[in-house]
Amino acid sequence: xxxxxxxxxxxxxxxxxxxxxxxxxxxxxxxxxxxxxxxxxxxxxxxxxxxxxxxxxxxxxxxxxxxxxxxxxxxxxxxxxxxxxxxxxxxxxxxxxxxxxxxxxxxxxxxxxxxxxxxxxxxxxxxxxxxxxxxxxxxxxxxxxxxxxxxxxxxxxxxxxxxxxxxxxxxxxxxxxxxxxxxxxxxxxxxxxxxxxxxxxxxxxxxxxxxxxxxxxxxxxxxxxxxxxxxxxxxxxxxxxxxxxxxxxxxxxxxxxxxxxxxxxxxxxxxxxxxxxxxxxxxxxxxxxxxxxxxxxxxxxxxxxxxxxxxxxxxxxxxxxxxxxxxxxxxxxxxxx
Amino acid sequence: xxxxxxxxxxxxxxxxxxxxxxxxxxxxxxxxxxxxxxxxxxxxxxxxxxxxxxxxxxxxxxxxxxxxxxxxxxxxxxxxxxxxxxxxxxxxxxxxxxxxxxxxxxxxxxxxxxxxxxxxxxxxxxxxxxxxxxxxxxxxxxxxxxxxxxxxxxxxxxxxxxxxxxxxxxxxxxxxxxxxxxxxxxxxxxxxxxxxxxxxxxxxxxxxxxxxxxxxxxxxxxxxxxxxxxxxxxxxxxxxxxxxxxxxxxxxxxxxxxxxxxxxxxxxxxxxxxxxxxxxxxxxxxxxxxxxxxxxxxxxxxxxxxxxxxxxxxxxxxxxxxxxxxxxxxxxxxxxxxxxxxxxxxxxxxxxxxxxxxxxxxxxxxxxxxxxxxxxxxxxxxxxxxxxxxxxxxxxxxxxxxxxxxxxxxxxxxxxxxxxxxxxxxxxxxxxxxxxxxxxxxxxxxxxxxxxxxxxxxxxxxxxxxxxxxxxxxxxxxxxxxxxxxxxxxxxxxxxxxxxxxxxxxxxxxxxx
Numbered sequence: 001x002x003x004x005x006x007x008x009x010x011x012x013x014x015x016x017x018x019x020x021x022x023x024x025x026x027x028x029x030x031x032x033x034x035x036x037x038x039x040x041x042x043x044x045x046x047x048x049x050x051x052x053x054x055x056x057x058x059x060x061x062x063x064x065x066x067x068x069x070x071x072x073x074x075x076x077x078x079x080x081x082x083x084x085x086x087x088x089x090x091x092x093x094x095x096x097x098x099x100x101x102x103x104x105x106x107x108x109x110x111x112x113x114x115x116x117x118x119x120x121x122x123x124x125x126x127x128x129x130x131x132x133x134x135x136x137x138x139x140x141x142x143x144x145x146x147x148x149x150x151x152x153x154x155x156x157x158x159x160x161x162x163x164x165x166x167x168x169x170x171x172x173x174x175x176x177x178x179x180x181x182x183x184x185x186x187x188x189x190x191x192x193x194x195x196x197x198x199x200x201x202x203x204x205x206x207x208x209x210x211x212x213x214x215x216x217x218x219x220x221x222x223x224x225x226x227x228x229x230x231x232x233x234x235x236x237x238x239x240x241x242x243x244x245x246x247x248x249x250x251x252x253x254x255x256x257x258x259x260x261x262x263x264x265x266x267x268x269x270x271x272x273x274x275x276x277x278x279x280x281x282x283x284x285x286x287x288x289x290x291x292x293x294x295x296x297x298x299x300x301x302x303x304x305x306x307x308x309x310x311x312x313x314x315x316x317x318x319x320x321x322x323x324x325x326x327x328x329x330x331x332x333x334x335x336x337x
Numbered sequence: 338x339x340x341x342x343x344x345x346x347x348x349x350x351x352x353x354x355x356x357x358x359x360x361x362x363x364x365x366x367x368x369x370x371x372x373x374x375x376x377x378x379x380x381x382x383x384x385x386x387x388x389x390x391x392x393x394x395x396x397x398x399x400x401x402x403x404x405x406x407x408x409x410x411x412x413x414x415x416x417x418x419x420x421x422x423x424x425x426x427x428x429x430x431x432x433x434x435x436x437x438x439x440x441x442x443x444x445x446x447x448x449x450x451x452x453x454x455x456x457x458x459x460x461x462x463x464x465x466x467x468x469x470x471x472x473x474x475x476x477x478x479x480x481x482x483x484x485x486x487x488x489x490x491x492x493x494x495x496x497x498x499x500x501x502x503x504x505x506x507x508x509x510x511x512x513x514x515x516x517x518x519x520x521x522x523x524x525x526x527x528x529x530x531x532x533x534x535x536x537x538x539x540x541x542x543x544x545x546x547x548x549x550x551x552x553x554x555x556x557x558x559x560x561x562x563x564x565x566x567x568x569x570x571x572x573x574x575x576x577x578x579x580x581x582x583x584x585x586x587x588x589x590x591x592x593x594x595x596x597x598x599x600x601x602x603x604x605x606x607x608x609x610x611x612x613x614x615x616x617x618x619x620x621x622x623x624x625x626x627x628x629x630x631x632x633x634x635x636x637x638x639x640x641x642x643x644x645x646x647x648x649x650x651x652x653x654x655x656x657x658x659x660x661x662x663x664x665x666x667x668x669x670x671x672x673x674x675x676x677x678x679x680x681x682x683x684x685x686x687x688x689x690x691x692x693x694x695x696x697x698x699x700x701x702x703x704x705x706x707x708x709x710x711x712x713x714x715x716x717x718x719x720x721x722x723x724x725x726x727x728x729x730x731x732x733x734x735x736x737x738x739x740x741x742x743x744x745x746x747x748x749x750x751x752x753x754x755x756x757x758x759x760x761x762x763x764x765x766x767x768x769x770x771x772x773x774x775x776x777x778x779x780x781x782x783x784x785x786x787x788x789x790x791x792x793x794x795x796x797x798x799x800x801x802x803x804x805x806x807x808x809x810x811x812x813x814x815x816x817x818x819x820x821x822x823x824x825x826x827x828x829x830x831x832x833x834x835x836x837x838x839x840x841x842x843x844x845x846x847x848x849x850x
Contacts, residue, residue, distance in 0.1 A: 115779075116717055116720075152777060152821070153817075154376075154513075154689055154717055155513060155514075156376055156377065156513045156688065157376060157688060157717060160376070179513075180514070180515075216776070217772060217776065217787060217803065218770065218775075218776065218803065235823060235825075237773040237821050237822075238823045240770060240771050240773050240776070240823070241763065241769045241770055241771055241823075243770065270781045270782055270783055273776070273778065273779050273783075274781060275718070275741075275779055275781035276782075
C-alpha cells in the first residue's frame with residue numbers, strides 16, 4: 001500500500017507562480033543583509049589604520065612635597081639599636097607628622113622590597129621601620145596607608161620573607177602587590193619618555209620614601225633616589241644603560257613628602273641582593289628629611305662612598321631636588337636608647 | 338503526590354546519593370589541594386595527597402627505582418579500600434573518574450536503546466589491562482611512563498598547565514601572576530578528548546584505557562564487598578545496564594573487575610534485585626579479567642621492545658641535551674627518569690613559572706617532565722617548593738640551606754652554568770653600560786663579576802663600561818641573569834646544564850681545585 005501523496009508534494013514543472021508576498025519578503029530580507037554588510041563595512045572602514053588604537057590618556061604624578069613651618073628641622077638623624085624607637089624619636093623631634101600628613105590623606109609608604117631576602121640580610125627595608133611609620137601616619141589622621149613596591153624577585157615571596165607583609169598587616173595598613181593591569185603610562189620629565197607606573201604611586205596624596213642603604217655595583221650605592229625604580233613596570237632593566245640620568249629623572253618625577261633612610265643594617269658589598277650576613281654591617285641609624293638628595297648623601301657616606309663623586313646624586317642636585325652637602329641643613333642628631 | 342514524595346525521601350539515602358556526596362567531597366578536595374599548592378598555602382595542607390595515594394604511581398616508580406618513596410606508602414590505603422569495597426576509587430575518589438562520570442551523566446545524545454547497547458561489555462575494554470602490563474614491563478626496565486595515562490598524574494598535569502592557567506586568564510584569582518606553559522595545549526587536547534568521549538560511550542576512558550582502573554580491577558577481584566545480582570528477581574529489563582558506567586554487564590553475570598562502583602544498577606533495578614554486600618554468591622559473577630594469552634604476551638612484548646627503543650635518544654643515558662635543566666634537588670637523569678611520573682605538581686607550585694612541561698628535549702622518555710626555561714622565569718634562590726610537592730622523590734625534598742650551601746664545607750646546589758654571549762651583550766658588543774645580570778645574581782659573592790674597561794664606541798670615543806664575567810665555581814644556574822637580561826628573548830647570558838650538581842659527568846671544572 002503506497003501512502004497517498006499530498007498535492008503540494010507533487011513536483012511541478014517550471015517556475016512556480018510568483019507569490020507577491022513571498023517576493024516582497026525575500027527581497028526585503030536580501031536588502032537587509034546587503035544593508036547590514038554595507039553598513040557594517042562603512043562603520044568600520046579605515047583606509048589608513050589597520051587597527052583601532054585605544055587612546056589612553058597619560059597619567060601624571062603630583063608633587064608630594066608640602067610646605068612646613070620654618071621652625072621644622074630640615075634633617076634628623078636618629079641613632080639607636082631599636083629601629084622602631086628610632087622612627088618614633090625622629091618623628092617626635094620633627095614635630096610629628098602633623099605638618100606633613102593631613103586628615104583624609106592616602107599615604108603611600110615605599111620601602112625597598114626588591115628581593116627575596118630576610119631582614120637580617122639587609123637587602124630590603126627593615127619591617128620595623130615600616131611598621132612604625134605606618135602607625136605614625138595613622139596617628140596623623142591618614143585615611144589609608146598603602147605599602148607597596150614592585151619587586152625584582154617573585155613579589156609574593158619578597159613581601160613575605162622581608163617581613164614587610166606581616167608588618168603591614170599588623171599595623172593595619174594595605175599591602176598593594178602589583179599586577180600587570182594596574183600600571184598606567186606616565187610621561188617622565190626628561191629623556192626617559194613614557195613608562196608604566198604602578199597605580200598607587202599615581203593616586204596617593206602623600207608619599208613617603210623608605211629606602212635602605214645598600215651597595216650597588218653600577219651606581220656605587222642604591223639609596224632613596226634609586227628606590228623609585230620600584231614604581232615602574234615594563235622593561236625597566238633597560239634603564240641601566242643610562243643609570244645616572246634615569247635615577248635623576250625618576251627622582252624628578254617622584255617628589256616625596258618625606259624620605260626616611262633605613263640604616264639599621266648596611267649592605268656593604270655584594271649589593272643590591274646581598275645574601276650573606278658577612279656582607280652586612282650594623283648601622284643602627286635612621287635619617288628623616290624632606291630633602292631626598294641630602295638623605296642619600298648622608299647614607300652614601302655610611303657605605304664609604306664620597307657623595308660628591310656620585311654622578312646620579314650630582315644630577316639630582318642640578319635638578320634642584322636637594323643638596324648634597326647635607327650638613328648645610330644642620331641635621332639634628334639624636335641618641336635613642 | 339504523597340507517594341512520590343515518600344519515594345523521593347527514600348531515595349535521599351540511596352547508594353547513588355551517597356556516592357554523589359563523596360564525589361563532590363573528593364573533587365572539591367582535589368581541586369582545593371591543587372589550588373592550595375602554592376607558596377602561600379603549602380605549609381598548611383598535604384598538597385600531594387592524591388598523587389601519593391595512587392597505587393599505580395607507587396608500583397610503577399617502585400618497579401623502576403626499587404624504592405617506594407616516603408608518602409607513596411599512602412597508596413596502600415587505596416589498595417586496602419579496594420580490597421574491602423571494590424573499585425570505589427574510580428567513581429568516588431578519582432577526580433578524572435568523577436569528571437568522566439559527570440560528563441556521562443549529562444543528558445545523553447544517545448537513544449535509550451543505543452545507550453543500553455553501548456553499556457554492554459566489549460572485549461576492547463580489556464585494553465586497560467594490556468596498557469597496564471606494557472607500562473609495568475617498561476617500568477621494570479627503568480622506563481617510567483605510567484604517568485602518561487595514570488588518571489591522577491594526568492589530571493594534576495592538565496590542571497597545572499591548562500585548566501588553572503585558563504581560569505586565571507578568565508579572571509579567577511588563582512595565581513599571583515598569569516603563568517604560561519609551552520605545549521600546554523597538547524596536554525589539554527588529551528584531556529578534552531577523554532572528556533568528550535563520554536558523550537559517545539559513557540566513561541570510555543575508565544572502561545577501556547585507564548591503567549590505574551586496570552590495576553584496581555585486578556585488586557578488586559579479591560574484594561570483600563561486591564555487587565550482587567539476584568537472578569531470580571531479574572526480569573531482563575536491562576534498566577541496570579542502561580544506567581551502568583562500568584560496562585560490567587549487571588544484566589547478565591556481573592564482571593566485578595570492570596565495575597567502577599557507580600552503584601547505579603542498585604537504584605535502577607525495579608525489582609530491587611541488585612544489592613551490595615559482603616561476599617555474595619560467586620555463581621552470579623563473571624570471573625574477570627580473563628586476559629587473552631596472546632594479547633598478554635603482545636603487551637609484555639611491546640614493553641620489552643619499547644624499553645630499549647625509547648632509550649635510543651641520548652637524553653636519559655648521556656644527559657647530553659644542554660637545555661634539559663632540572664629543578665633543584667633532582668636526581669641524576671637516569672634516576673630522575675625512573676622516578677618522575679610527569680604529574681606536573683612541581684609545575685603548579687613553582688612561583689616564577691620557570692618549570693615547564695618538556696616536549697622532546699629529554700627524549701620521548703622525558704615527555705612532559707619538568708624542565709626550567711629561563712625565558713619564562715627563573716629559579717628562586719632559596720625556594721624548595723618543587724621538592725616539597727614531588728610525590729616520588731624525583732626531586733628530592735631539600736632545605737633552603739642545602740640550596741645555598743655552606744662554603745667551603747658544602748657546595749650550593751647548582752642547576753647549570755651561565756655563559757655570556759658576547760656578541761649580544763650590551764657592554765661587550767655595543768659599548769653600552771648594563772650589568773643587570775650582575776645586579777640580580779643572588780649568590781654571595783656574586784658569580785658574575787665586572788671589570789671597569791675602556792672601550793671605543795662607533796664615534797671613536799673612549800667610554801668606560803663595566804664588562805661582566807662569570808665565575809663557574811660560584812654560578813648556581815638559577816637563570817635570573819638570563820631572565821632579566823635586557824637583550825630579552827635570546828638573552829646575552831644563557832644557562833646550560835653543564836655543572837649541574839646532580840650529575841657526576843656533566844661537569845666543566847676539576848672538583849678539587
